[in-house]
Amino acid sequence: MFHVKQWEVTMNSSLESYLDKAKSCYELKELERLGLTPEMDQRELILTYICLILKWNDYSNLIPKNEFDNLFLRHFCDSLQPLLLFGFKKNATVLDIGSGGGFPFVPIRIFRPDLSFVVVESNRKKMKFLKEVISVLKFDNINTFNFKVEKMEIPENKFNYVISRGIGSLQKFSQLAKPFLLSDGHMYTFKTKQFTNELDLITSNKEKDGVKISEIAEYDLGNQITGLNLVSLELL
Helix, strand or coil, X not given: CCCCCCCCCCCCHHHHHHHHHHHHHCCHHHHHHCCCCCCHHHHHHHHHHHHHHHHHHHHHCCCCHHHHHHHHHHHHHHHCHHHHHHCCCCCCEEEEEXXXXXXXXXXXXXXXXXXXXXXXXXXXXXXXXXXXHHHHCCCCCEEEECCCHXXXXXXXXXXXXXXXXXXXXXXXXXXXXXXXXXXXXXXXXXXXXXXXHHHHHHHHCHHHHCEXXXXXXXXXXXCCEEEEEEEEEEEC
């Protein structure tokens, strides 16, 4: 647990009632275990973000209530894995498909303010939440799209990276992401339910689908959640 010493979190009055619970969720030791030592302003952003999740969760169904005890580890720390395991170029452009509760783009953006994001979320209530997060945390260089990504016009300037934390199978993610990716870009996504079978399908269909696996990284979270995987894919 993160113990506040003599500093105050600056936030609007609508979030103050959630602050104590947010502090109980925030585990600084888990960030340090990942090799991250957030500055004071980053700590304030993290706590404010957790307050916003607590405020909006009943309305927007951002996180299952049975996962609240592991909110910080399972969701916030897990979302940082693309940054920690594979990395992002400086000033890169990133498309986050199906951001939902702001994962993974919000944790990544807190530690990498140089990145520019387009955030796609088709659920209206979740998009309202995301827009408040962007406003309250004063994030710049972020655009939102409140439709399915299939309806999004492919921009002239494509993205360095396309990310998603849970949008079905690896095949579905890669085919949704592929049209938006620069030729030397990367797609990052997390372990799926049928992970082994889907890896085989990606490999056996790479010529037809035009996508290949470039790297798979296995990781654990806080010595509590084990056997997780992050996949990097690229255009063939």
